[in-house]
Structure formats: structure tokens, C-alpha cells
Amino acid sequence: MLPGPTNVPPRVMRAMMKPLIGHRGPEFKELYHRTLDQTKKVFETKGDLVILTSSGTGATECALQNVTDDGDEIIVTVNGFFSERLSEAIKSYGGKPVVVGADWGKAPRIEQLERAIKEHPKAKALAFVYNETSTGVTVRCLQQLGELCANHDILLMVDAISILGGDNLPVDDWNVDLCVTASQKCLMCPPGLSFVSVSEKAWEKIQTRKAKRSYYFDLLMYKKYLEEGFTPFTPAVSLIYALDEATGMILEEGLKQRYNRHRVCAEAIYNGTEAMGLGALAEKESRSYTVAAIRSPQGIEESKIRELIKSKYGIDFGGSLGQVKGKIFRVGVMGSVGAPEIMTTVGAIASATAELGFKPKIGEGLAAARETLSRLPSQLDKE
Amino acid sequence: MLPGPTNVPPRVMRAMMKPLIGHRGPEFKELYHRTLDQTKKVFETKGDLVILTSSGTGATECALQNVTDDGDEIIVTVNGFFSERLSEAIKSYGGKPVVVGADWGKAPRIEQLERAIKEHPKAKALAFVYNETSTGVTVRCLQQLGELCANHDILLMVDAISILGGDNLPVDDWNVDLCVTASQKCLMCPPGLSFVSVSEKAWEKIQTRKAKRSYYFDLLMYKKYLEEGFTPFTPAVSLIYALDEATGMILEEGLKQRYNRHRVCAEAIYNGTEAMGLGALAEKESRSYTVAAIRSPQGIEESKIRELIKSKYGIDFGGSLGQVKGKIFRVGVMGSVGAPEIMTTVGAIASATAELGFKPKIGEGLAAARETLSRLPSQLDKE
Numbered sequence: 001m002l003p004g005p006t007n008v009p010p011r012v013m014r015a016m017m018k019p020l021i022g023h024r025g026p027e028f029k030e031l032y033h034r035t036l037d038q039t040k041k042v043f044e045t046k047g048d049l050v051i052l053t054s055s056g057t058g059a060t061e062c063a064l065q066n067v068t069d070d071g072d073e074i075i076v077t078v079n080g081f082f083s084e085r086l087s088e089a090i091k092s093y094g095g096k097p098v099v100v101g102a103d104w105g106k107a108p109r110i111e112q113l114e115r116a117i118k119e120h121p122k123a124k125a126l127a128f129v130y131n132e133t134s135t136g137v138t139v140r141c142l143q144q145l146g147e148l149c150a151n152h153d154i155l156l157m158v159d160a161i162s163i164l165g166g167d168n169l170p171v172d173d174w175n176v177d178l179c180v181t182a183s184q185k186c187l188m189c190p191p192g193l194s195f196v197s198v199s200e201k202a203w204e205k206i207q208t209r210k211a212k213r214s215y216y217f218d219l220l221m222y223k224k225y226l227e228e229g230f231t232p233f234t235p236a237v238s239l240i241y242a243l244d245e246a247t248g249m250i251l252e253e254g255l256k257q258r259y260n261r262h263r264v265c266a267e268a269i270y271n272g273t274e275a276m277g278l279g280a281l282a283e284k285e286s287r288s289y290t291v292a293a294i295r296s297p298q299g300i301e302e303s304k305i306r307e308l309i310k311s312k313y314g315i316d317f318g319g320s321l322g323q324v325k326g327k328i329f330r331v332g333v334m335g336s337v338g339a340p341e342i343m344t345t346v347g348a349i350a351s352a353t354a355e356l357g358f359k360p361k362i363g364e365g366l367a368a369a370r371e372t373l374s375r376l377p378s379q380l381d382k383e
Numbered sequence: 384m385l386p387g388p389t390n391v392p393p394r395v396m397r398a399m400m401k402p403l404i405g406h407r408g409p410e411f412k413e414l415y416h417r418t419l420d421q422t423k424k425v426f427e428t429k430g431d432l433v434i435l436t437s438s439g440t441g442a443t444e445c446a447l448q449n450v451t452d453d454g455d456e457i458i459v460t461v462n463g464f465f466s467e468r469l470s471e472a473i474k475s476y477g478g479k480p481v482v483v484g485a486d487w488g489k490a491p492r493i494e495q496l497e498r499a500i501k502e503h504p505k506a507k508a509l510a511f512v513y514n515e516t517s518t519g520v521t522v523r524c525l526q527q528l529g530e531l532c533a534n535h536d537i538l539l540m541v542d543a544i545s546i547l548g549g550d551n552l553p554v555d556d557w558n559v560d561l562c563v564t565a566s567q568k569c570l571m572c573p574p575g576l577s578f579v580s581v582s583e584k585a586w587e588k589i590q591t592r593k594a595k596r597s598y599y600f601d602l603l604m605y606k607k608y609l610e611e612g613f614t615p616f617t618p619a620v621s622l623i624y625a626l627d628e629a630t631g632m633i634l635e636e637g638l639k640q641r642y643n644r645h646r647v648c649a650e651a652i653y654n655g656t657e658a659m660g661l662g663a664l665a666e667k668e669s670r671s672y673t674v675a676a677i678r679s680p681q682g683i684e685e686s687k688i689r690e691l692i693k694s695k696y697g698i699d700f701g702g703s704l705g706q707v708k709g710k711i712f713r714v715g716v717m718g719s720v721g722a723p724e725i726m727t728t729v730g731a732i733a734s735a736t737a738e739l740g741f742k743p744k745i746g747e748g749l750a751a752a753r754e755t756l757s758r759l760p761s762q763l764d765k766e
Binding site for chain 2: 002008053054057058061089091190212213215216232237316319
């Protein structure tokens with residue numbers, strides 16, 4: 001139950017065993033075409049999609065570096081560890097970050113973003129962390145923000161690393177110009193691939209950039225090779241096999257059904273832990289449905305809870321980072337997760353906190369989780 | 384028999400099936416420590432080694448971008464498609480490429496390199512393509528060049544993508560400051576990982592660079608995390624499992640034995656094809672032992688030979704790139720290759736060229752290959 005890398009279904013693992021093929025031949029071209037097509041359906045985009053061999057940070061770099069000239073202002077939302085990292089990274093691309101902040105556990109508001117766009121009319125892009133993995137916060141104003149950016153000369157770049165494929169994000173409908181994610185979160189693949197979707201508006205900006213600052217992440221080169229059906233550099237072929245299988249499974253389940261499953265599972269964790277006396281870090285209206293950050297009971301260091309749960313129940317949680325260090329643990333609800341995993345998780349939290357001296361209301365917690373899970377249409381068919 | 388991606392042994396494929404683990408936990412730390420240690424033995428370095436999730440081009444970018452400030456001269460050897468690409472890429476890092484060229488099929492000479500170093504005393508680095516994959520040329524003066532660079536204020540960066548693990552390259556002994564390779568060639572893993580070794584001399588230059596131009600490829604960040612035993616960004620864990628197994632196998636075989644095996648196998652292809660009436664593209668003293676570029680008989684387009692061999696014998700060769708387009712085909716001798724593969728390959732070349740109207744001396748070709756292969760100490764144990 002880590003907030004990435006997540007459980008990879010056996011079907012996806014087995015797909016990686018297919019024999020390696022040359023990445024300049026017709027077999028690869030066919031595989032790549034099908035996989036791209038399926039992944040675009042998950043992105044809900046008819047625009048271009050680039051698959052990179054890198055972690056999500058590489059894709060973020062690719063998206064922003066290609067549109068940033070030295071000295072360009074980039075507005076960036078900062079409300080946790082990963083968005084802080086992103087605002088730091090922007091400086092490496094020659095950009096000047098203009099921070100729109102919120103307390104950890106909270107989301108920046110649309111009014112703040114609107115003001116920033118008005119106050120910085122020359123800003124090249126707005127880099128928006130849709131789901132802050134370190135605090136379990138989803139910034140819910142993305143659709144409104146997309147409309148706003150569509151009406152201004154500014155690109156909307158969305159870091160959707162820990163959410164795409166697990167919660168609603170129709171890239172074209174919501175006017176997202178550059179949408180970034182990675183393979184090892186809600187796309188339920190092993191880590192190693194990352195993605196950038198590119199809108200027409202983004203291509204225009206990329207074509208008029210002053211200097212190219214990277215060869216490996218040069219989007220124009222990817223575009224050129226994409227037209228032939230290939231990648232400019234050797235791709236991680238085994239991981240493309242995995243992605244082919246995983247995106248196939250995602251489309252089999254259906255995007256709406258999938259997002260609903262994630263939401264119900266996450267709410268079962270929030271409701272279950274709340275009923276037993278624990279709280280979430282995130283404000284209620286911004287709670288993420290792909291990662292739940294739960295506060296450790298007062299006086300108990302969160303790593304003790306995680307270690308106990310790992311050794312006794314074999315379940316791995318994410319730890320705490322930055323300014324909430326020691327205070328929260330994070331439960332990933334990504335990809336291949338259903339009622340059995342959630343009930344085991346809630347039960348393990350109850351037992352471990354009890355063993356460490358907290359007095360959880362165990363019965364209430366389990367009942368609340370079970371009741372929430374009853375909203376799931378049917379048992380998840382994982383295989 | 385592609386010049387990458389190469390055959391991945393079943394042991395290495397199976398290693399990828401191990402369950403995904405968190406990349407911030409003790410299991411990963413142990414795996415990473417062991418794998419790094421083994422890979423350093425293959426590099427023959429006691430210095431630092433950074434493992435990236437990217438193709439080899441990403442590692443080249445990482446090595447050069449970290450030492451290049453805007454306007455810095457970088458001397459670069461150019462004698463084929465990939466080294467041409469490298470000299471192009473240097474411009475993206477703000478560098479000014481100073482080209483030391485040779486005809487395709489030939490190697491630049493040490494005298495040329497020495498002259499370039501003297502004429503460009505401020506050059507920050509010399510980027511040296513040890514094995515030009517597009518022409519099957521190994522530039523054999525690397526050891527001398529290392530001595531030269533050690534005595535000057537210039538870094539030696541070696542692109543060893545298609546050779547490291549298949550031919551001699553003792554990184555420390557030969558004074559290589561930045562050695563770059565990728566997983567899918569002689570290290571016999573699937574593609575997706577790449578590597579940069581960093582000498583003390585290189586760290587000094589990196590620490591005094593004026594501006595950091597990338598976040599994802601920032602070597603100082605990798606160094607910081609390396610000290611804790613981790614990577615700064617999510618690594619491709621499944622591929623690290625593969626690398627753990629593959630480097631274990633490489634060390635079981637022994638580096639010397641392994642290099643000898645590659646050399647004998649490659650020479651069997653050169654001798655076999657020569658005896659049947661075909662020629663190699665590379666000048667004799669620079670012939671690569673990891674990729675053999677064979678000239679297509681006059682009047683026969685090389686792609687016809689490759690297609691026939693693929694459909695009839697199921698063997699994949701590399702095609703021709705750039706200015707030798709249509710004229711050569713390339714046989715990879717990388718990683719998991721022994722006498723059976725080589726005899727099948729030589730036989731297939733004889734049959735296919737005969738079918739396409741050439742009159743190969745088939746008996747002579749096969750005899751020459753067989754005789755060369757008799758120098759192999761014993762059958763390769765692949766499993």
C-alpha cells in the first residue's frame with residue numbers, strides 16, 4: 001500500500017517476460033502504436049503523447065525545460081514536499097518560480113491562482129501539482145484553472161504523477177497543455193517510464209523557444225520520431241510491454257469505474273481511521289483519493305506504526321517527508337486495490353496503534369470502512 | 384544478433400519478476416548496494432558510479448551537462464552516426480564542439496587528439512566515442528589518451544555504450560574521468576538503465592561549474608543520495624534486479640574470459656565473412672569486437688539480406704545509418720553470445736547472400752569461422 005511503486009498485477013509482470021525486440025523494427029512499431037493509443041485513452045487526449053524512459057521527475061523536467069527560456073517566469077503551486085522540489089527544479093531550467101503557496105495539508109485556491117496569472121502576465125507557464133503525494137492533497141480547482149489558462153497566454157502544466165489513472169483528469173476537456181505522469185503509480189506498472197502529453201498551444205511555444213537546453217528531453221525530436229512511429233532513443237522495451245498490458249486492463253475496467261473504485265477505497269480509509277479516532281492531514285474538501293495521509297496518534301512516532309505493520313502484516317506504507325516528518329503515515333490507494341486490501345489495511349492500523357499505546361475504537365473503525373466499501377459495485381477482478 | 388538490445392539470458396529475465404519494493408526502504412538499499420558494487424567491478428573503478436533511469440543518451444547528457452558551462456569548448460571524436468549525434472548534443476548543453484574527425488570505418492589517431500588538446504588548452508573535456516556502433520570501429524588509443532588527459536587540465540569522458548562489459552576498459556587504470564554506458568548492450572540487461580562513473584578530478588569540475596542546467600541529471604544530487612545508499616528519483620527497480628543478476632553472471636565468468644570470448648566470436652565473424660568474399664567496413668586495426676559491420680556485396684541492398692535472414696533464420700541484424708545507408712549490415716556480438724550463435728550467423732549470411740545472387744565461398748567461410756572459434760576455451764554456459 002505504498003504511494004508508489006504500487007502493486008503490479010501478475011498479468012503486467014508476466015508481460016515483461018516477452019522477448020526483447022529491436023526498437024527500430026516493425027514489431028516494436030506495432031507494440032508502440034497500440035500502447036500509445038491505449039495510454040492516450042487513459043489521458044483522454046487526442047493530442048500528442050510522449051513516452052520517456054525516466055522517472056516522473058524526468059518528465060516534469062522535459063515538460064518545463066522545453067517551454068522555458070532563461071529568465072521566464074513560471075507560476076508554481078507549492079503545498080508540500082514534491083511541489084517544493086518542483087519549484088526548486090524550475091530554477092535549473094533557467095526559469096524564475098513564482099510561488100502560489102498553501103499550508104501543508106491544504107490546497108491553493110483558484111482566486112490565488114487567478115491573481116497570480118493577472119499579476120504576472122508574462123509568465124510562460126503555470127506548473128500545477130494536482131495531487132501532492134507528501135500530504136495527500138488533491139487540488140480540486142483544476143478544471144476551473146484550465147478554463148482560466150485557456151483564456152490567457154499561459155501554458156498549463158500539470159504534475160499528475162501520483163494521480164493520473166486513479167482520478168478524473170480529462171486532459172483535452174480540461175485544457176491541460178502539458179500533463180505529466182509516471183508508470184509506477186496509478187498506471188500499475190513497474191517504475192521506469194514517464195509521460196508528457198503536449199497540446200497544440202504547447203507545441204507553438206516549444207517551436208518558438210530561444211534555445212534548446214537538452215538533447216535527451218528535446219520534445220521536438222520526440223515529435224519527429226513519433227511521426228515515424230518510433231522513439232529517438234532506446235526505450236525500456238520490457239516496461240513498454242508492461243504498459244501495453246496495464247493500459248489494456250485499465251480500459252477493460254473503464255475509467256469511470258476505476259475512478260469510483262479509487263474514491264470508495266480511499267474514503268473507506270478516511271472513514272475507518274476517523275471512526276477509530278485518527279485524523280487525516282488533508283482538509284476535507286482536498287482529500288486525495290489516491291494517497292491518504294493519516295496523522296499518527298499524539299506521542300507515537302509514525303515510523304513505529306509503519307515498522308510494526310510491515311513486520312506483522314507485511315504491508316508497506318509511505319513515511320513522512322519534510323515539515324510533517326514523524327507526524328503522518330501515507331497509505332497509497334493506487335491501481336490494483338480493492339475491498340480486501342482496504343479492510344486488511346484498516347485492521348492493521350487499528351491493531352498496530354493499539355499495540356503502541358493508543359486506544360483506537362476498533363469496532364467503529366472497521367464498521368465505517370466496511371460500510372463505505374459496500375458502495376463498490378462488485379469484487380475487483382484482479383486477474 | 385542486434386547491436387543492442389541484445390539477448391537477455393533467462394536468469395536475468397527471471398530476476399525481473401521479483402516483487403516491486405519501495406525505493407526508500409532497507410530491502411532496496413541492500414539490493415542497490417550489492418548491484419552498485421558488482422557494476423563497479425565491471426567498470427574496474429573504485430570511484431563513484433551513478434545509475435540513471437534513462438537510455439545511454441541520457442547518461443551521455445548527464446556526464447557532459449554537469450561539466451559544461453555556456454561557451455565551454457568540448458573536444459569530440461566523430462567517425463560515425465552516433466559520434467556525430469554526440470557532437471550535435473554538446474551544443475544543447477551550451478558547449479562548443481571541437482571535432483576531431485575520421486572517415487567512417489576509421490578511427491581518429493592519438494596524434495590528432497594530442498594536437499587538439501594542445502590547440503584548445505581551455506577545453507573542458509574530451510568526449511571520446513570508444514566504440515562507434517554505426518561502423519563497428521573501436522578507437523584503440525584510449526589508454527594513451529587517458530595518460531595524455533591525466534597530464535592536462537581536461538576531463539576524459541568516454542562513451543562506452545556499446546562496448547563496456549564486452550571489451551577491455553579498466554576505468555581507473557586508464558584514467559577515464561566520466562565513463563558512460565547503458566544496460567542493453569554488453570551488460571545483457573533489457574534497456575532502461577544507464578551509467579556514469581565519476582572520478583575525483585571530475586567531481587572537482589562539477590563542484591565548480593557555474594550553473595546547474597538539469598535537475599533530473601544533477602550529479603551532485605545523485606552523490607548526496609548515494610551517500611545514504613539511495614537514488615534521488617524513483618529508479619526502475621525491476622531493471623535493477625536484472626542488473627544485479629547480470630553483473631553477477633559477468634563476474635562469475637570473469638572479465639578477462641568474457642573479453643576474450645567477445646573477441647574470438649567477433650573475429651570468427653570477420654574471418655568467416657572475409658573467407659566467403661565479403662569485407663568489413665572497419666579498417667583492420669580498429670575492428671570492434673562487440674559489433675561487426677559487414678559490407679553488403681555490390682549491387683545488393685543490405686536491408687534485403689537482413690530481411691531474408693530474419694524471415695528464414697529468425698536472426699535480427701542491425702541496419703545501416705547515415706552515410707553508409709544501404710551498404711553495410713551490422714552484427715552485434717554482445718553479452719550472451721557463443722560458438723552456436725556465431726556459426727548459425729555465418730551460415731545464414733552465406734545462404735542469404737547466395738540466394739540474392741552473390742556467390743559466397745560457403746565452405747571456406749564456415750571453415751574460417753569454425754577454426755577461429757576453436758580458440759574459445761569451452762562452450763559458454765549460458766544458464
